[in-house]
Amino acid sequence: MDKLRGMETFVAVVEGGNFTEAAQRLEISAVMVGKYVRELEDRLGARLLERTTRRQRLTEAGRVFFEDAKRALEQVRMAETSIERLRSSPSGTLRVSAPTTFGAYVVAPLAATFQQMHPLVRVELELSNRIVDLVEEGFDLAVRIGQLGDADLIAKPLTLYRMVICASPDYIARHGRPETPEDLASHRCLSHTAWHGRNGWKVKGWEGPSHWPEPDFTCNDGNGLRMAAIAGAGLLLQPEVLVAEDLARGRLVEVLQPHLPESHPVHLVYRQDTRPLPKLTHFIAHLIEHAGAPASP
The missing domain is CATH 1.10.10.10 (Winged helix-like DNA-binding domain superfamily/Winged helix DNA-binding domain)
Known part of the structure; x- marks a missing residue:
């Protein structure tokens, strides 16, 4: 044995x-x-x-x-x-935790290009909005939006997590373009099922009722809401990374830019180590190089 x-x-x-x-x-x-x-x-x-x-x-x-x-x-x-x-090039298993949307649209593609440069690295990417315990759960790196968690971890700023409000050109043609937060009361606002009342739709300058009307369309997945918005279901409030390509291609049009919710900082957090492994240091550098340009608030 x-x-x-x-x-x-x-x-x-x-x-x-x-x-x-x-x-x-x-x-x-x-x-x-x-x-x-x-x-x-x-x-x-x-x-x-x-x-x-x-x-x-x-x-x-x-x-x-x-x-x-x-x-x-x-x-x-x-x-x-x-x-x-002792190895000069990155190798071994790299375990990464990242928030669901940011992880899927930013971290996953960059992990793929990183592997193309360093084929000896095996990536395990867990997409979850929970704050993982890096030590107890054996993660090398975590991407966190807003709250950093354990103060003993090293944190490096990456970018800003910006939200956008947008809708399809067809929806705007049928219902008009909202110009002020008060206009939202007369529009169909798509809502995530995890949101409660105004918890999700927090916009600058809103002085209307304390609660939003009951939403006409809800979904438990941001990408599902995105597809509904593209099909003309209503106004969408979601992370910019989720809809960046749709905005660039004209499938969605951004509105109410001066009234967007406050952006949150994105950090890379990892355990303190006097001799971090090449797989980690190279991956952090890769993320910062390709995703580290801060978005405008």
């Missing part, structure tokens, strides 16, 4: 709480997890886990071995990382 694999499996079982979670984490079957644990116990000549149909617990020997095994595996990971640092 591979000693390190057995130790890694046992640690995954303890940290995951059961064989099923360990199997998912290691991408093997629960049967194989059980086999590794049994072989490890046979080799050590000691029972490490007491299992019932409902739960499992560590034996005294298991508790001692668990702590030592974790330290041993960490030493192995440090040794592997030290070799990777």
Whole structure:
């Protein structure tokens, strides 16, 4: 049996709480997890886990071995990382977290061009609007809009996240072009289902009622709202990165430019490391070079 694999499996079982979670984490079957644990116990000549149909617990020997095994595996990971640092070109797996829309329309294409330049890098991009824990979840880099989160992280400014209000030329021809925020009350305003009342449609200079009328069109996806706007469903308030090509091609027309919501800063955040890996430093430089020109507020 591979000693390190057995130790890694046992640690995954303890940290995951059961064989099923360990199997998912290691991408093997629960049967194989059980086999590794049994072989490890046979080799050590000691029972490490007491299992019932409902739960499992560590034996005294298991508790001692668990702590030592974790330290041993960490030493192995440090040794592997030290070799990777010696490489002159970026390589290895790069785990990145980014907000859904910005990640899809900005980070994903740039990650693709980065891989073309550095084919030894494997990219794992997670698109989510939640704030991930870089240390606990093993991310190398996170893109954050507004709130930065953990103060121990290094943060580098990237750009501004600008919102736009726009509509299709057909919609404007049929309903007119809004010139002031008050005009919105007589228009069909598309709304995201995550918004509540005026939570989403925050525009400068609005002094009307405290709540918007019930929206005529809602969707739980920004791209779905974009497609509806292109088809003439109404006014759209979404990030500029989502509709930049549509604006450039004339499929959508921007309105109410002086009354747009306030832009928010976008930062790249990553863990402090006196010797960051080439895969990270090169990717950060790539993002800043190609997405780092601040948009006008």
